[in-house]
Amino acid sequence: MSAVPTHAHSYSKISCLACRAAKRKCLTPDAFTVCKRCADQGLECEYKKHRRGRRKKVAEDASVRSRSRSGSARSRSPEDRDARDGLGRVDRERDRSHDRIHDRDRDRDRDNKSHPSTEPRARHAIQFSHVVPIEGDSSPYLPRPGVPPEPTSGPSLAHLRTDCPDPVTNGFLTEADAYEMFEFYFHHLNVTVAILDPVLHTATYCREKSPLLYSAVLTVTAKIIRPKAYSKCLLISNKLVGQAVEFGLCSVEVVQAILVLTHWKKADDATSWRKTGYAIRMAQELRLNLRAARPLPRNERQAREVLNRERCWLNYHLSMHHSLPRMINEDDADYLVEWISEHPHLPCPGEIVIAPWIQFSRMCRLFADMLAGMNGNHSNLRSLHWLEMEWKRWRKHWLEKNNEYNFLAQHIATLKLCDSLLHFHICEYRLLFCARYRSNGEPLDTSQPSELSYAFANCADVALALLEVFQTEFVRNGFLPFCFNLTWVGTAITSVWLIKNIGAMDHTDRGRVIRTLTECSESTADSSCSSDDMASYTHRLLKHLLGSLSPDYLLSATAPPTGLGPPPAAVDLPPGPPQPPVWTMPSAQQIIQEHLWHPSVFDAPQPQLTPGSSGPGPGITPVPANAQGSIMPDGVPGQIPTDVLFPAADDDIWKLLFPL
Incomplete structure (x- = not known):
């Protein structure tokens, strides 16, 4: 039997240089x-025969030749045997010389490794631990893009089905209801x-x-079209x-839920x-990211399963209404427009607005970073100008080319609100900068043209414009029951700002503010599905803000605008309230946060409130309600008490939307 292995078997035992x-x-x-x-890691796959075993092969060949010679020598005559013995000595000397040459080559290779300066260096790949990411190689901490994750071992979903059935199995909804609600959800x-x-x-x-x-x-669908079953379904979820x-359990479906x-x-x-x-x-x-x-x-x-994973991750960038730290890097979604335009043949209605x-x-x-870093330097306004230009580009790209x-x-309404x-934030920043660093402590006088009065009027106009978007785009189209949470945040910010600064406005703007907030209050009351949804909370907030105004402002809002005739004879308008000596302009976010945390209302006996009222803010002594049922705190007319911005019963709701 030959000692040389077969061709296929010999190559199966050879490893490439990279794997070796x-x-x-x-x-x-x-x-x-x-x-x-x-192939997986893009490495150069090169094969080279092993050098070990070469000397053994030479020795085996020499022994075979010596056995064949000795066998043939026994079968020949003595003369031939003597001649062959001479030739055998020559062959043995030649074999010994080959062995010495092989030993010398092996010693030279060993010396080359010990003294690389005397001979050409051998190239070796540097090896790293598994923590160090190597280009073209895998790492458990930095997985390669496009590689699906390993299947997660864990308990079966049968645990959930056994221990806690879904709302249909529990009898809260029928299967026909479920199919109808799924259709409503996607529409x-x-x-x-x-x-x-x-x-x-x-x-x-x-x-x-x-x-x-x-x-x-x-x-979430029962919250809108099956409100009686919502609490039970929420308990199950x-x-x-x-x-x-x-x-x-770790799956895409759990993340999406x-x-x-x-x-x-x-x-x-x-x-x-x-x-x-x-x-x-x-x-x-x-690895959805x-x-x-x-x-x-x-x-x-x-293809839809791939996009389903990527869409799930992109949606986690939309937690914009929280002022709490984020866990997602802002730079890992720079391919948004490209991502949306690459699969028009696989439509998913609504994903276009993610970008x-x-x-x-x-x-x-x-x-928010600019507001925290405002210090009065001219660079603040240059940064604001850059943000304003970015905002105009955004509006031109997404609104003017919708x-x-x-x-x-629904998308146009939300983009207009954004x-x-x-x-409003840009105008508020400019107003805040002007009030802090350019007004020199002068009070605001809206009847006189100045940089401060212009910035104030511009901010008031933009705040009213946001409430008009709320009325025309969301209320009239019936989007409030399922709108994005930013709708309520924007409405609360601008409403509080307008009421907080209504004393510095002129007669016309004051009437516009009261009429707009009254319309929004009525609209949110009509749009409410239950007493604890966001429409109901916003209604109580707006009602509470309007109820904190003085009768002078409420009466002046019913008067016709200037130039359309005299006011009715039965209405005797009192003189306007005196302006505050010094007007300061905190940011809307600061206004909200400063007045969310009141002293505990449970420290004192609870006052008796009139039916239908939300109650005064903690620490305010209640007085009898006026004819309209509003609670009027004591104080100077025109001055908005700083601790009645939010209804006491709803403080916790607004803490969630505006945390410190």
Whole structure:
């Protein structure tokens, strides 16, 4: 039997140089094929025969030749044997010389390694620990883009189905209700904030794939069209979320369910920010923050599953209404426009608005940093000018060219509100800078032209413009029950600012403010589905703000505008209130935060309130209600008490929206 291995078997035992250096298993059928590791990591796959065993092969050949010679010598004559013995000595001397040459070559190679300066250096790959990311190699801390995550081992979803059934199984809703509510969700809620794919996430698919996601969709929809079942559905969803955390479930559906419950949460839910942080960690574990390799798969379902993961991660950039720290890097979503335009053949209604929302969120974050760093230097205004230019580019691209992106009415309404809110912040910044560093302590006089009065009037106009967007775009179109939470935040900011500064306005602007806030108060009352939704809370806030005004302001708001005739004879308008000696302008965010935390109202006996009133702010002595049922605190006419900005019963709600 030959000692030389077969051709196929010999190549199966040879590893490439890269795998040999890394001491990894080289998976390849032969030496003419690139191995799997080099193909995956883009390494140069080079083969070279092993040098070990060469001396043994020479020795074996020599012994074979000597045995053959000795065998033939025994069969020959003595003369031939003597001749052959001479030749054998020559062959043995030649074999010994070959062995000495081989030993000398081996010693020279060893000396070259010991003294690299005398001979050409051998090239070796540097090896690192698994913590150091190597280009072209994998690392458990820095996974390669486009690589799907390892399947997460954990308990089965059957735990959730057994321990806590969905709302349909519990009998709170029928299966016909569930299909109807899924259709309503995708036509109204998911269009507003695109989280799920209507092709993938059917009612049947969600119920089989994730009872938590199935229950979450039913819960947020029941809040609008089945308010009587909302509390029971919310209880089921919260239990399923708790069990998912307890059992350590980690899936895209769990992340999406928490996202759905967060965007359309209960108004007094104080856990949404913490749940969102848990979901973000879960999404990072699932590597949703990594963009998959392009191009997308040709199979439509596979392509939609890829986009479903990426869309889920992009939605976590939309937590713009929290002034709390973020867990997401702002720089990992620079491909938004490209991402939206790359798959027109795989539409998901509503995802088009994600790009302008995230860009708006970044500008708001920049404004907050600028506001914190204001020091009176001229560079503050240069930074403000840069932000203003960015805002105008944003508005031109997304609002003035909205036909190019086929925005729906819900999207246009939300973008207009974002536009008005950022415009208000820019005007407020300029007003704050002027009041602090350029007015020289002079009081505000809106009857005299000045830089301060111009900035104030401009800020008031923009605040009223935001409330007009609230009325025309959201109220009239019926978007309030499922609108984005930023709608309520923007309305609260501008409403508080207008009431806080109404004493510095002239007669015309004062009437505009009172009429606009009255319309908004009535609209939110009509749009409310229950006593604890955001429309109801906003209604009570606006009613409370209007109730804190003096009768002088309320009567002046009913008078006709200047130039349209004299006021009615029965109305005797009192003289206007005196202006404060010195007017200062804090930011709207500061106004809200400063007056959220009141002294505990439970320290003193509770006063008796008139029916229908929200109650005075803590620390204010109540007085009898006027004819309109408003509680009027004692004080100088025209002066807004600083501790009645929010109804006492609703303080906790606004703390959630404006945390310190």
